Amino acid sequence: MKPAPFGFAKAKSVEHAIALLGEHADARILAGGQSLIATLNMRLSAPKLLVDINALDELKRIAVAGDWLEIGALVRHAEAERSPEIARHAPLIARALPHIAHPAIRNRGTIGGSIAYADPAAELPACLLALGGEITIASKAGRRTIKAEDFFKGLFETALAPGDILTGVRVPVAGADGRYGFAELARRHGDYALVGLAAAARADGKALRDVRLAFFGVGATPIRARMAEAAVGLGTDPVVALARDLDPEGDVQASAAAKKHLAGVLLRRVAAQLREARP
């Protein structure tokens, strides 16, 4: 199928992009195009105007600012994968990136596009939630920052409003006591996960504190498993506690029972990773 006709404009700055979005009630941002173009071609969406933000160099930075690592919205997955700053300061994201799709898609797909699209089976939204990350947004009203836990609202639904541009994300810089775990199960490497888990904690001697477990592929948004978090911290069996955290529905990939079982399998793997010393 071919997309419905649409207009096209190339933004020269964030302010220009905001102005273009304001001119049309049904305008959409084009970043890497890896999800958007497919939805246009399948006529799942038919915006009147695409605002291409690919020329905005100000959204391509990766930098440390105080206690935060900032990653611009237009950083491609493949660039993030090769970034020494992300490897050093956000090892959880570095671990998750190779699981996103295939190299050709990672060459074009962007960090901001992945967070804005908010696929419930995507890796990066769960990583942001596990890390206590934040999302930065620009609009006609100015700039604002939203915590990841307040950003993902429902199925493909976020706190972004019409006219908003996601300018970047930021996560706390990993400390020496930071411990991270990541695992997912997919039918083939690079497919969207059936179930996945991103996790962060702090080592306190032999114990773990501030455990944050963010599952994906088990609901409309990434989901914190708070009972299991407490169990990991206390050293009790987290899989027993997990039964009270997750109530996944089945989908085309797996039944509800299979997802529940797989979530438990991943939890055991990731809990073991959290206990490992960092290299």
Ligand SMILES: Cc1cc2nc3c(=O)[nH]c(=O)nc-3n(C[C@H](O)[C@H](O)[C@H](O)COP(=O)(O)OP(=O)(O)OC[C@H]3O[C@@H](n4cnc5c(N)ncnc54)[C@H](O)[C@@H]3O)c2cc1C
């Ligand atoms: C075959 C295939 C397999 C894939 N597998 C995975 C996978 O396993 N895991 C995974 O996470 N992803 C996967 N993806 C998706 C991929 O990661 C996309 O790149 C990503 O979801 C969207 O990023 P993009 O830059 O291409 O965004 P686009 O496709 O350009 O945009 C996606 C949506 O986000 C909006 N948007 C984009 N950038 C911004 C911004 N800065 N501010 C506001 N709104 C914005 C757009 O308007 C659009 O609605 C897969 C894609 C394909 C085609």
